[in-house]
Amino acid sequence: MEVSLIKLxxxxxxxxxxxxxxxxxxxxxxxxxxxxxxxxxxxxxxxxYVFFPxxxxxxxxxxxxxxxxEIYEEEADEGAKAKFEVREQGILLMEIRLY
Numbered sequence: 268m269e270v271s272l273i274k275l276x277x278x279x280x281x282x283x284x285x286x287x288x289x290x291x292x293x294x295x296x297x298x299x300x301x302x303x304x305x306x307x308x309x310x311x312x313x314x315x316y317v318f319f320p321x322x323x324x325x326x327x328x329x330x331x332x333x334x335x336x337e338i339y340e341e342e343a344d345e346g347a348k349a350k351f352e353v354r355e356q357g358i359l360l361m362e363i364r365l366y
Contacts (some may be wrong), residue, residue, distance in 0.1 A: 270351070271303050272332065272339045275363070276317060278349050282365035286347075289321055289330075289361050319361065330360060 279285055285307040289300055302321065309317045320329040330353070332338075335339040344350060347364035354360060 268340050268360070270338050272311075272317065272334050272336070272338060273337050273353055274340075274352075275332075276309055278351070278365055279307050279363070282307060282348070284366040285344075286364045286366075287319060287361055290359050290362075337361075 283306060285302075285304045287304075288301045289302065298308070300321070302319075309319070311317055314333075316331040316333050318331055320331055330354055338355070339352045339356070341350045341352055341362075343364070345364055347366055349365040349366075351363040352359060352361070
């Protein structure tokens with residue numbers, strides 16, 4: 268089911284842990300690394316984007332997700348309480364599992 272960016276932000280900020288699997292970055296597959304965060308917190312910046320880092324907190328290596336991205340809430344797996352997929356023009360960018 269498609270959901271809003273605000274719903275994703277709320278769910279992330281209420282979780283104790285997130286695991287983000289990244290599938291595509293810079294038009295190249297990068298082997299689906301997993302980024303694990305304890306007590307994650309995200310928020311929109313002044314332009315309405317949420318930044319998801321891939322390597323550390325480097326603002327050059329990550330995704331800026333906005334309301335223009337397709338965000339779907341999927342059936343949770345791997346023991347997660349919630350799972351989201353973020354897509355751009357139908358291409359899977361990342362999966363976010365919340366615990």
